[in-house]
Amino acid sequence: MTLPTLIITACFLIFAVTVVLFGGPSVGKAKSRRLSTVKDRHAASTEAVVAAQMRKTIQAASGRDSKLSSLMPRREEMEKRLLRTGKGWTVTQYMLASMGVFVIFTGALLVLRTPFLLATLVGLFAMIGLPYLVVGRLIKRRVAKFNTRFPDAIDLLVRGLKSGLPVTETFQVVSQELPGPVGEEFKAVVERIRIGNTMEAALQESAETLGTSEFQFFCISIAIQRETGGNLAETLANLSDVLRKRAQMKLKIRAMSSEAKASAYIVGSLPFFVFTIVWMMNPEYLAGFFSEPRLMIAGVGGLIWMSIGAFIMSRMISFEI
Known part of the structure; x- marks a missing residue:
């Protein structure tokens, strides 16, 4: 598959994923906005009037950003997450970055002659998960x-x-x-x-x-x-x-649970480390995971079970004060 074909295919997939996942603006949200506008128009208290003016100012400032970002489901929650990072990012920038991640991962896997379906699935997982994890990391660091x-x-x-x-x-x-x-x-x-x-x-x-x-x-x-x-x-x-x-109590708990966290990281990363080493030494031995349907299903099942185990281990070493 040539490079122009890859680019055309990636652009088509981006459009298809955007249409399927984001599906257009919500009728319920439009109704809520109209009700909010009517309430603001007839607001009596000073605080309500000030809040209405603030909402109008924010909507006017983000009007150019609403065409693409209106496709995002639960847009208000994403806006709050981006606000917590302190970086001044918009929902549109987040969506464009997610699409860029999808193009990069899918294109790289297709260049490596990975099966089209597997490359698309990996690109979708990266598009959804990687930007979300980055934003969550920035929020945690700022907090x-x-x-x-x-x-x-x-x-x-x-x-x-x-x-x-x-x-x-x-x-x-x-x-x-x-x-x-x-x-x-x-x-x-x-x-x-x-x-x-x-x-x-x-x-x-x-x-x-x-x-x-x-x-x-x-x-x-x-x-x-x-x-x-x-x-x-x-x-x-x-x-x-x-x-x-x-x-101080949080630091003590972090020190006491550091051994369990290290064990969880080692156990979770060991299968990927072994897979990479074997792939570098004998690619033909593991080539079936990218072409044989049964091995692909087994690999996906293994990833799912590993994800469940990693989630359980993370809950076991997580302490709330």
């Missing part, structure tokens, strides 16, 4: 950076409150003094408060974006103090101490 510096941010808030500054001013100080995800999230909270949102709503939106229990504890502490009163500086100081002890 870890946030949790590492978050107790320092709380200590800075405590010092500001003890010196007589209001809470919103201490948020501004944190956004300016601390770099990275902590400063970015507190800057977003300050901006939401400036356009008219309440402090609780602004903090809760950041909590939903981050998805961490540490920041949720912080939001609950602020909300309870504003309702019942009390010394907010002392409450936040206690929270900072609890979060530091929680981080």
